[in-house]
Amino acid sequence: MTAEELLERYAAGERDFSGVNLEGVNLSGTELRGIILRGANLRQANLRDSDLSGYWEKPNPMVLTDLREANCCEVDFSGTTLEVVDFSNAILTGANFNSAVLDRVWFIDANLEDVNWSECRVWRFSVEGARLGTGLEDIIRTDWRKRC
Numbered sequence: 001m002t003a004e005e006l007l008e009r010y011a012a013g014e015r016d017f018s019g020v021n022l023e024g025v026n027l028s029g030t031e032l033r034g035i036i037l038r039g040a041n042l043r044q045a046n047l048r049d050s051d052l053s054g055y056w057e058k059p060n061p062m063v064l065t066d067l068r069e070a071n072c073c074e075v076d077f078s079g080t081t082l083e084v085v086d087f088s089n090a091i092l093t094g095a096n097f098n099s100a101v102l103d104r105v106w107f108i109d110a111n112l113e114d115v116n117w118s119e120c121r122v123w124r125f126s127v128e129g130a131r132l133g134t135g136l137e138d139i140i141r142t143d144w145r146k147r148c
Contacts, residue, residue, distance in 0.1 A: 001017075001025070003026055003030075006020070006022070006025070006027070007027075016038075017035060017036060017037055018036055018037070018038040018039050018040065020040050020041070021040075021041045022037075022040055022041055022042055022045050023041045023042070023043045024044045025045050025046070026045075027047050027050055028046045028049055028066075029048070029049045030050045030051070031051040032051065032052050033051055033052070033053050033054050034053075034054035036056065037056045040060060042062045042065050043063045044064045044065065045062075045065050046066045047066060047067050048068045048069055048070065049068070049069040050070050051070070051071040052067075052070055052071060052075060053074055053075070054073075054074055054075070056075045056077070061081035061082070062081070062082045062085050063083045064083075064084045064085075065085045067085060067086060067087050067090055068088045068090065070087070070091070072087070072090055072091060072092045073091055073094055073095070074094045074096075075092070075095050076096045077095060077096060077097050077100050078097065078098040078116075079098070082101070082105050083103045083104060083105075084103075084105075085102075085105045086106045087105065087106060087107045088106050088108040088110065089109045089110060090107070090110045091111045092112050092115055093111055093112075093113050093114055093115075094114045095112075095115050096116045097115060097116060097117050097120045098120065099119045099121075100121070101121045101122075101123075102122045102125050103122075103123040103124060103125075104123070104125070105122075105124075105126075106126050107125065107130045108130065109128075109129040110131070112130050112131060112133060113131055113132070113133035115133060115135060117136055118135070122139050
């Protein structure tokens with residue numbers, strides 16, 4: 001699906017984009033509040049500075065996805081694999097990373113207050129300069145050097 005098609009359908013009131021292929025699509029700077037991306041392919045998608053707040057409900061694994069400066073309040077990443085994802089300067093207040101798997105994910109200067117980290121597995125990530133809430137003790141740190 002192209003960015004233009006998604007934005008046109010979103011403007012017409014559609015919110016459920018489950019299973020769509022958005023690989024490599026540039027949606028930077030867009031307002032997509034309440035969009036449902038269950039099973040969507042967001043590989044190499046550019047969502048920088050977009051408003052994605054609300055309910056996503058478990059997108060497919062996110063690889064090489066740009067979410068810098070995005071508003072991801074209340075987004076449900078539970079059970080999702082995120083690999084090489086940049087959330088620098090993003091707002092993630094109330095986001096859910098329950099049972100998610102993170103490898104090379106950056107939260108530099110992000111707002112991580114009230115995030116659910118329960119049983120989140122982390123290989124390599126950075127929270128440098130981030131506003132941290134509680135719950136980071138629930139993260140399961142994994143030695144990435146032993147990864148198969």
